[in-house]
Amino acid sequence: MPTVTDRYHHGDLPNALRRAAVDVIGERGPAGFSLREVARRAGVSHTAPAHHFGDVRGLLTSVAAEGFQTLEATTTAAAAEHDDPVEQLMAIGEAYVALARSHAAHCSVMFRPDLVDQDDASLRTCGLGAYSVLERTMRRVIEHEGVDVDLDDLTWMCWSTMQGLVTLEGKFNALNELRGNDPISTRDLVRRFTAIIVRGMHT
Amino acid sequence: MPTVTDRYHHGDLPNALRRAAVDVIGERGPAGFSLREVARRAGVSHTAPAHHFGDVRGLLTSVAAEGFQTLEATTTAAAAEHDDPVEQLMAIGEAYVALARSHAAHCSVMFRPDLVDQDDASLRTCGLGAYSVLERTMRRVIEHEGVDVDLDDLTWMCWSTMQGLVTLEGKFNALNELRGNDPISTRDLVRRFTAIIVRGMHT
C-alpha cells in the first residue's frame, strides 16, 4: 500500500512544504534558507513548491502568516486564563516571548519585509488578528485603570516593547554574563516591563 | 596620473567594500545581498573581499559594527544638546529612530544573529559603546526622578521599546492607514513612549 508520499500527487504538499521550511529555517536561520532543500525534505522535485507558493517569498510569507495565526491562538489562550486585565496583559507578554522560543523559525520571518510580501492579503489578516487580541486586552486594562490615554499608542508600545525584548534578548544576556550577573528570566522581565507601562499610563 | 582605483592595490579596499555593501543592502535588502555584486561595485575581483573580511559574514559583521559606532556617535551628540536628563532620553530615542531611516542598511543587519558573528570582538565593543550611552543617560534620569529601580531593567526596556518601534513601524503605519487615521510622526511616538517609561518608573 503506497503511503501518501509515494504517490505522484502528494496530497497535502503545501503543509508539508511549510513544515519543511520551518525545519530548515530552524536549523540554518532565515539566511541559510533554501527552496531546493525544502523540496528535498518534502521528497518532491525542486520546482514543486512554485506551483503552490509561486516564489520563495510566497512560501516564507505563508510561514509568516502561520506564525501570526499561532500567535493569535496562544495569546488568546493565555489571556483567557486570567480575569484581571493586567494579569491578562502580562500573560500575553509571556506567551509572546514563549512563542519566540517555541516557534523561533516563524518569528524570525514575521517582521522581515525583505523576505515576506507585506501586501499579501492573508498575511495582513493574520497580523491584524494577532494585533486585535492585544488591543482588546489593552482596552480592558485602560478601563480597569480608569485612565484617559490613546488605545493605539498603548497597544503599539506594548507590542514594541515585547518585540524589542525578543530581538535584544541575546545582547541582553551577553552583557549580563559579561558582568558576571545571574541569568535573568525573560518572563520576569516581561512582567516588570508590563508593570512599568501600566503605571506609566496614569497621568 | 592613476587614480586610486586604477592601481593594483586599491588603497582602502575595506572601506570601499563596506560602502558598496551598504549600497547593495539598501537597494536589495539584506536578503538580496551578494558578495560578488559588492566586489563588482568596488571595481575589484569577486574574491578580493575574502582577504579583508574572510567571508560574507565577516563583511556584514563589519557593517553592523559600523552601525553601532554611528549609533553611539549620534545618540551622544543628541543627548549633548540638552541638560534635562528626560529630554536627553527623548533625544536619544529620536536619534535612534532617525538612524533607522538614515542608515537603514546598517540597522537591518545589526541585530541579525544569522547574518553576523555575534562573538566578534569589535562588534561587541561597538555594541557595548552604544549601550553605555543609553545607560549613562538612564542613570541620570533615575537620579533626577529620585526613584529606586534597577538601572539595567530600565535601560533595556528603553532600548527594547525603541527597537520594537522601529521594526513594527511598517505594520503600525499600515494599520493606521487602513483605519483612515492621519499618519503618525514616529518622533512623537518615541516621546510619548519615553514619557510612559519615565512615569512608570515611579513606584
Place this chain on the structure above:
DNA sequence: TCTGGATGTTGACAGTGTCCAGATCGATGT
C-alpha cells in the same frame, strides 16, 4: 637588493532560484 607577506586575480566547483516543456493524475461532463 632581495625576499616574504599582504593584497588582488583567475578559474573551478557545488549549490541556488526561476523559467520552460513535458509527464501524470483526478475530477468533471457526457
Place this chain on the structure above:
DNA sequence: ACATCGATCTGGACACTGTCAACATCCAGA
C-alpha cells in the same frame, strides 16, 4: 464507461552565488 481538461509534479536548462586553490603583483623591512 470514457474522454478531456486543469491541477499537480518532473526534469533540464540558465544565470547567479560563495568559497576554495593556485597564481600574480606590489610594498616594506632585513
